[in-house]
Amino acid sequence: MLDSHSTQEINATIHALIAEHQHRPGALLPLLHAIQDSIGFIPEAVYTPISKALALSVAEVHGVVTFYHHFRTHKAGQHVMQICRAESCQAMGSEALEAHAKKCLNVDYHQTTTDDAITLEPVYCLGNCALSPSVMMDDEIYGRVSAADLDALILEARRAEAKV
Amino acid sequence: MVTKIYIPRDSSALAMGAEKVAVAVAAEAKNRGLAVEIIRNGSRGLYWLETMVEVATSSGRTAYGPVKVKDVPSLFDADFINGKPHALSLGVTDEIDWLKKQQRLTFARVGVTDPVSLEDYLAHDGYNGLKNALKLSGADIVKIVTDSGLRGRGGAAFPTGIKWNTVLGCEAEQKYIVCNADEGDSGTYSDRMIMEGDPFVLIEGMTIAGVAVGATRGYIYLRSEYPHALAVLNEAIAVANKAGYLGDNVLGSGKAFYLEVRRAAGAYVCGEETSLLESLEGKRGLVRFKPPLPAIEGLFGKPTVVNNVISLATIPIVLDKGAQYYADYGMGRSRGTLPIxxxxxIKHGGLVELAFGATLRELLYDFGGGSFTGKPIRAVQVGGPLGAYLPESQFDTPLDYEEFIKIWAVLGHGGIVAFDDSVDMAKMARYAFEFCAIESCGKCTPCRIGSTRGVEVIDKITSGKDHAKNIALVRDLSDTMLNGSLCALGGMTPYPVLSALNHFPEDFGLSQKN
Structure with a gap:
């Protein structure tokens, strides 16, 4: 489950992050962000050490992780593609774009392609509403995205993976 | 001589390729042996012209757009660095009609300055407001804010000065200033533009708030969907700390103000202030019962000012130019300007800051240029996913909080989303319920259960099952949500639903109005 990283390395990373964040007021969200930024997701195995460090119950940690859409409990693909489903993008044809993406990638939302290249996620507004429809690939936003643009983004993401 | 070239670092400009354009301009200039300085500014807000490249010339800043990478060599061939004409010429930026017709107060510097240059900020009237505030008592600052008539720009339109006064009047060893930067409403991006284009104005506004009410700590609760805003804010905060505009001794006043950005995690409901505070405390974003008001028992149980980005970013100009200067703009009880x-x-999408009182029609046609597709605009949603849908017959409504209430609509955060005549309003009503179901925090039943039942009832209506009965049921359900929900998420989802049903009955299989 933790592929390239050894469990030991992950544990060391997690403990270092807990030590770094545990004394901040309202530490849980910054800590979870730091963990996800570092290893890509929040494994269930970290609930116990976090709960001990922050004097919370495991249930509270689990509750927070699962309440927020941003946090993932399983590893994503190499790239995360988010398609905006909000009203402004709907007014500019995002529904057709969503259907196109699902068909091309052969996945539904919250799923990863079989080659592990792309995880598809819905998003509700990227703040790019003057240039709808919008798509976010990892941390980059794209505006006025056509089906052809989407194909190019997918191709580029897969090509980048092939190089690695 | 080094020529200054401005290429935005704003997310929407980046979404149209601004990064690649900047790289191409730098490379082309180097190849041609030309000395240029590329400044990564915010966006002027004429988004259909992004990437908009500006050059500083002797006759002022001259704009070109929309520039794509392939246009870069021809721009150099045309000698654009001396402001010479090109097929993409837009003329002197300040003379562009779309900008010239605006009244930019809060957005005065956005797109003009280098967002992370404190020198640039200071050279454009930056920190005049804080300098004035430091000479006044907290009560005097609060009075100026109250007298300006500024109301919360996040959507609720509560008078900012009154909120501050409550916090000022509380005795506590610690108070907080919290900036709500969880801009989740579809059709809104003004908070993002400020944070990416002029972060110091938000920092200054929060510092003034801290000085006014006696709060020494501030948090910016920023949505996780805004990575570029996060980078700019952190850069600007570091600069302000280093230069003594934040920290233990703000400008030598002996007053401390510490500021930190906290990332949200993709929950729409955390734009609701009490849910936001829960989230900042490291908990699930469950809405709190009110009272107690956050002004009295807010973050970590302490008195807290919670204001939207635009409200806080408007404070510096109020403290700089005075309450009356700001209050002279606007109509009725809606004073000042609204960044729309x-x-x-929409053909010409972007940021239009105007005094309250302009009509929707002026915005949609004079500024917006009609729909992007060229078809008639059939409906607009104002104020985000919880705002009402308005038909063409209401396009003459002036943008004013009270005028919108009269037609059972809300101005909200000033976002206007246009739809052409291909829109299916029953589908939009269904989406409103669906969105509420996805984003409900789950604390109250009308929102948690009502939203899911709402989706089902709309499906029955559109499939024609027990039609009359289900129309009555969706109205009854909406009534329960309106009156029985704990916060605006459940409480306002009926706005888009019922306005769609009332103004566009034909989309729900009912006979047309009139």
């Missing part, structure tokens, strides 16, 4: 965001199916 044109979005959705």
């Amino acid at each position: 965001q044109l979005a959705g199916n």
